[in-house]
Amino acid sequence: MYLHFRGLIFAVFVCTASWVHAQTQTQSQVDTMAKRMQACTTCHGAQGITSNQAYFPRIAGKPAGYLFNQLQNFKEGRRHYGLMVGMVEHLSDAYLLEMAQYFSDLDVPYPQPTPLKTPASAATLQLGKTLALQGDKTRHLAACTSCHGTALMGVLPNTPALLGLPRDYLAAQLGAWQTGLRRSHAPDCMGRIAKVLLPSDIDAVSSWLALQPVPSSAKPAAKLTNLASDNLIEKCGDFK
DSSP: OHHHHHHHHHHHHHHHHHHHHHHHHHHHHHHHHHHHTHHHHHHHOGGGOOOTTSSSOOOTTOOHHHHHHHHHHHHHTSSOOHHHHHHHTTSOHHHHHHHHHHHHTOOOOOOOOOOOSSOOOHHHHHHHHHHHHTOBGGGTBOOTHHHHOTTSSOBTTTBOOOTTOOHHHHHHHHHHHHHTSSOOSTTOHHHHHHHHOOHHHHHHHHHHHHTOOOOTTOOOBSSOOOHHHHHHHHHHOSOO
């Protein structure tokens, strides 16, 4: 009887230890990608979030197709930033896609925008709003909403949100498009648009976008619903 009881205790112990080990393994597997992506969050913030006071962009919740394309662009030389290039140049496309999907799946609320370090005038902000929402037909300059969606929260699968991004980052990217430091697959519509912008346009639209609050329910649109936008996409091809 005593030996039977000892055997029972031993069996319970083994089962419990096995369960704990299995749970630990499962938790480890769940956390593996998060742990691997800690190098990314060093710059992009915890869970891929940054504020409008920072330089680095938010990547949490961005369309996976967009994130994947940007990782490929760094790897293949269409975008140039030493830290990013060094991180991705030896990674496979399959792993880049896994990274993109991980950050795309993060559903994290956007913080409220904070005042800009260097305030923008009312006239500057009005110009930025006009360019973002209406464009400038006299210069054949499409509105940001034409491609990034009426809510400016991006369009699946490849077009990113413009809200919730730092002013310095937005301005730097528009400048990179202008100079060719940032490129995309042909026909590279952003390159075309950026070359029409004046320095005052870049400051205005970057400032206005950085100050816009992001609704808690905002997500990338499933598709563009504006006919003019559809025509623009048809001319420019799929943004990547």
